[in-house]
Amino acid sequence: MNAPLPSSGKQLCPGGKPPRRAFFRLLTGALGAAATGLLTLPMLGYFFGRRHRPAMWVPMGDLSDFPLNETRTINFDNPLRQPWDGMTSMTGVHVRYQGKNDAGDEQFLVLAANCAHLGCPVSWFPQSGLFMCPCHGGVYYENGERASGPPPRGLFHCVWRVKEGKLEIEAPHYPTLHDTLTESLES
Amino acid sequence: MYQLLRKLAHWIDARAGVSATLWPMMRHPVPRSIDGPMGWWYVFGSASMTFLLIQILTGIGLSMVYVPAADQAYESLLYLDYQQPWGWFLRSLHYYAGSGMVVMLLVHMTQVFLQGSYKYPRELTWVVGVLLLACTMGMFFTGQILRWDTDAYWGLAVGASMAGRVPVLGPEIVHTLLGGDIIGASSLSRFFALHVFIIPGALLTFLGIHLWLVLRCGISAPPKPGEIVDPKTYDATYHEELKRGVPFFGDALLKDIFFSALAVTIVVVIAAVVGPKGPTEPPDPTLAGANPRPEWPFLWLFGLLSLSPPAIETFIMLVFPVLVLGALFFVPFVSNRGERAPSRRPAAVLLVIVIYTTLGVLTYEGVQAPWSPVMDAWSGDPVPVNLVEGRTPLELQGAAVFQFKNCRNCHALEGIGGRRGPDLTTIGASLTRDQLITQISNGTPGGGNMPAYGKQMSPAEMEATVAFLISLRPDGQLPAGAVEDAPVEGTTPQPVELTE
Numbered sequence: 001m002n003a004p005l006p007s008s009g010k011q012l013c014p015g016g017k018p019p020r021r022a023f024f025r026l027l028t029g030a031l032g033a034a035a036t037g038l039l040t041l042p043m044l045g046y047f048f049g050r051r052h053r054p055a056m057w058v059p060m061g062d063l064s065d066f067p068l069n070e071t072r073t074i075n076f077d078n079p080l081r082q083p084w085d086g087m088t089s090m091t092g093v094h095v096r097y098q099g100k101n102d103a104g105d106e107q108f109l110v111l112a113a114n115c116a117h118l119g120c121p122v123s124w125f126p127q128s129g130l131f132m133c134p135c136h137g138g139v140y141y142e143n144g145e146r147a148s149g150p151p152p153r154g155l156f157h158c159v160w161r162v163k164e165g166k167l168e169i170e171a172p173h174y175p176t177l178h179d180t181l182t183e184s185l186e187s
Numbered sequence: 188m189y190q191l192l193r194k195l196a197h198w199i200d201a202r203a204g205v206s207a208t209l210w211p212m213m214r215h216p217v218p219r220s221i222d223g224p225m226g227w228w229y230v231f232g233s234a235s236m237t238f239l240l241i242q243i244l245t246g247i248g249l250s251m252v253y254v255p256a257a258d259q260a261y262e263s264l265l266y267l268d269y270q271q272p273w274g275w276f277l278r279s280l281h282y283y284a285g286s287g288m289v290v291m292l293l294v295h296m297t298q299v300f301l302q303g304s305y306k307y308p309r310e311l312t313w314v315v316g317v318l319l320l321a322c323t324m325g326m327f328f329t330g331q332i333l334r335w336d337t338d339a340y341w342g343l344a345v346g347a348s349m350a351g352r353v354p355v356l357g358p359e360i361v362h363t364l365l366g367g368d369i370i371g372a373s374s375l376s377r378f379f380a381l382h383v384f385i386i387p388g389a390l391l392t393f394l395g396i397h398l399w400l401v402l403r404c405g406i407s408a409p410p411k412p413g414e415i416v417d418p419k420t421y422d423a424t425y426h427e428e429l430k431r432g433v434p435f436f437g438d439a440l441l442k443d444i445f446f447s448a449l450a451v452t453i454v455v456v457i458a459a460v461v462g463p464k465g466p467t468e469p470p471d472p473t474l475a476g477a478n479p480r481p482e483w484p485f486l487w488l489f490g491l492l493s494l495s496p497p498a499i500e501t502f503i504m505l506v507f508p509v510l511v512l513g514a515l516f517f518v519p520f521v522s523n524r525g526e527r528a529p530s531r532r533p534a535a536v537l538l539v540i541v542i543y544t545t546l547g548v549l550t551y552e553g554v555q556a557p558w559s560p561v562m563d564a565w566s567g568d569p570v571p572v573n574l575v576e577g578r579t580p581l582e583l584q585g586a587a588v589f590q591f592k593n594c595r596n597c598h599a600l601e602g603i604g605g606r607r608g609p610d611l612t613t614i615g616a617s618l619t620r621d622q623l624i625t626q627i628s629n630g631t632p633g634g635g636n637m638p639a640y641g642k643q644m645s646p647a648e649m650e651a652t653v654a655f656l657i658s659l660r661p662d663g664q665l666p667a668g669a670v671e672d673a674p675v676e677g678t679t680p681q682p683v684e685l686t687e
C-alpha cells in the first residue's frame with residue numbers, strides 16, 4: 001500500500017493522514033450508515049408494522065334473537081381475516097341480553113370466547129350458569145366475572161352497538177391481558 | 188474414464204484444497220482411550236446430528252407437498268397422510284426423528300455434564316451446545332404449529348397469551364408473533380418462516396461453530412478420578428495425550444456410525460409402526476371440546492405452570508425459561524476446573540438425578556393433566572348405578588342435580604369424571620351437612636379452585652344435592668359429624684336458610 005507510487009509522486013502529509021483519505025473514510029462511514037438506515041427502516045416497518053383499518057362491525061342478529069338473560073353463543077367469520085384464512089378466522093362470542101337500562105337503552109353483554117387466562121375457548125353451561133375453560137379449569141359466572149381457577153380477571157368484553165334493530169359488535173382481535181377488546185372504553 | 192475422473196478430482200482438489208483441509212480434520216487424533224469401551228459414551232452427539240440430517244431430508248420432502256396457507260394446510264396434511272405415496276411415512280419419520288434428536292441432545296448434554304467435558308477449554312463448546320438445544324426446542328414448538336389442526340390453533344393461542352403477559356411490550360409481541368390481529372394465515376406463514384428458514388439457519392450456524400470448536404479443542408479424554416483439570420497445565424497434558432492418540436477416522440468413527448445406524452433403525456421402525464401424528468380436528472376455533480396439549484418436550488412446563496399458584500404464574504411463563512437457559516449457559520463458568528469423574532462429583536450426579544426426576548414427575552402430571560376439567564363428564568359419564576341404588580327420591584333428585592350442574596366435570600365418582608376437585612365417592616363420610624352447604628355455596632374461599640355455587644342453584648336444588656352427597660359413603664358408615672344433626676335417610680328435612 002505504502003510503496004511509493006512513481007507516477008503520482010504523492011507525498012504523505014507530515015504527522016497525519018492525507019486529508020483526502022480521512023475524508024474518504026468519513027464519507028464511507030456516513031454512506032454506510034445511510035445505506036443501513038435506508039435498508040433497515042422499511043424492513044422494520046415490514047416486520048413490526050401494524051395495518052390500520054377502520055373499525056369493522058359484525059352483525060350478531062336481530063334484537064329479538066336474544067331473549068332476556070339468556071346467553072347465546074354466536075359464531076361468525078371475523079372480518080379481520082386474510083382472504084386465505086379458511087375456517088381459522090371463525091370466531092365465537094357469548095351474547096347475553098340484559099334488558100333495558102333506566103334510559104331505555106338495550107343492554108347487552110358480549111363476552112369473548114377466549115379465556116382470560118391463556119386464551120383457550122370457554123364453553124357456556126346454561127344448566128349451572130357457568131363458563132368453563134377446558135385448559136386449566138378457569139370458571140366464570142354468567143356475567144363474565146371470574147368464579148374460580150387461574151384466570152387473573154373476568155372474560156374479555158367485546159364492544160357492541162345496536163344499529164337498525166340489530167346487534168353488532170366490533171370485530172375482535174385476539175384479546176390478551178394487556179390488550180383487551182375494550183381498551184378505549186376502559187381508559 | 189476412471190483416469191479422467193481421477194484427473195478431474197485432482198484438478199479440483201488442487202484448487203479448492205479440499206483434501207488439504209478435510210483430511211487432517213478426519214485424521215485428527217483423539218485420546219487413545221476413546222478407542223476402548225469408554226468410546227461408547229461419545230456417540231450421542233453424532234447421533235443427534237444424524238437425526239438432524241434426517242430432519243433436513245424429510246423436511247425438504249414435506250415442504251414439496253405441504254401448503255403453508257391457513258385454508259389449505261390441513262388439507263395438504265391429509266393429502267400427505269392418505270394420498271401421497273409414502274407421505275404418511277415422511278410425516279411420521281419427521282416427527283419421530285425430531286423427537287429422537289431431542290432425546291439424543293439431552294443424553295449428549297447429560298453425558299458431557301456428568302463427565303465434566305464442558306470444563307476448560309471447552310466452555311464455549313458447551314455454551315453453543317445450549318444454543319443448539321434452544322434451537323431444537325424452537326423447532327419442536329414451531330413444527331407443532333405447522334401441523335395446522337385444532338391443537339395447533341389453540342397451542343398458538345396459549346403461546347400468544349403467554350407472550351401477551353410481557354409488561355408494556357406484550358401487545359406488540361403478540362401482534363408480531365401472530366402477524367396480525369387474529370390467529371390465522373399470517374400466523375401460520377410466520378411460523379413456517381421460523382420453522383423452515385430462521386431457526387434452521389441459526390441451528391446450522393451454531394452447529395458449524397460447535398463442530399469447529401470440537402475440532403479445535405479436541406475431544407475430551409474419558410475422565411479418570413483424580414485427574415484434575417487445571418487451565419494452566421491442561422493444554423500441555425492434553426497434547427501429550429494426543430501424541431499417543433488414535434485417528435478419529437477409525438474405530439471412534441466406527442462406533443459413531445454403528446450407534447447412529449442403530450438409532451435410525453429404531454426410529455424408522457417406530458415411525459412405520461406408530462404412523463404419523465395427527466392432524467387431529469380441523470383448525471376451526473368454534474369447534475367445541477378443544478383441549479390443547481403441548482408436545483412432549485414441553486409437557487413438564489405445562490405441568491409446572493398448572494401446578495403453580497396463579498400469583499407466580501407470569502413469572503414461570505416469562506422469567507423461568509430465561510433463568511433455565513441462563514443457568515445452562517452458566518454451567519461451565521461455575522466450575523471450569525477440578526475433577527471430571529462423576530465418582531468425584533457427587534453434587535453433579537445428584538443434580539442430574541434431581542433434575543430428571545423433577546422433569547419426569549412434571550411430565551407425568553402434564554400427561555395426566557388432572558387440572559383440566561372433563562368438559563362432557565356431566566352428560567357423558569352417568570352416576571354409577573350402585574351410588575343411586577336404594578336411594579330416596581330426594582337423593583335421586585340430588586344425583587340428577589349433581590350431574591346437571593356440571594359438578595361432574597371436576598369431581599369424579601368412583602374415579603370417573605373430572606379430577607380437578609376431589610373424588611366425591613365417599614364424601615358423606617368426611618363432610619357434614621353444614622360443611623357441604625358452605626363448600627358448595629361459597630366454593631373455595633378467595634376464588635381458588637371451586638366456583639361458588641350459591642347463586643347457581645336454588646335452595647331446593649342445594650337441598651337435594653347435599654342429601655345425595657351425604658348418602659355417598661361406604662356401606663354401614665354413618666354420615667360425618669354429629670349423628671343427631673344429620674338428616675335421617677328417607678326424611679325430607681325442612682329447607683333451611685341456605686345461601687349467604
Ligand code: FES
Binds near residue numbers: 119138149
Ligand atoms: S386458559 Fe382457561 S384456565 Fe387456562
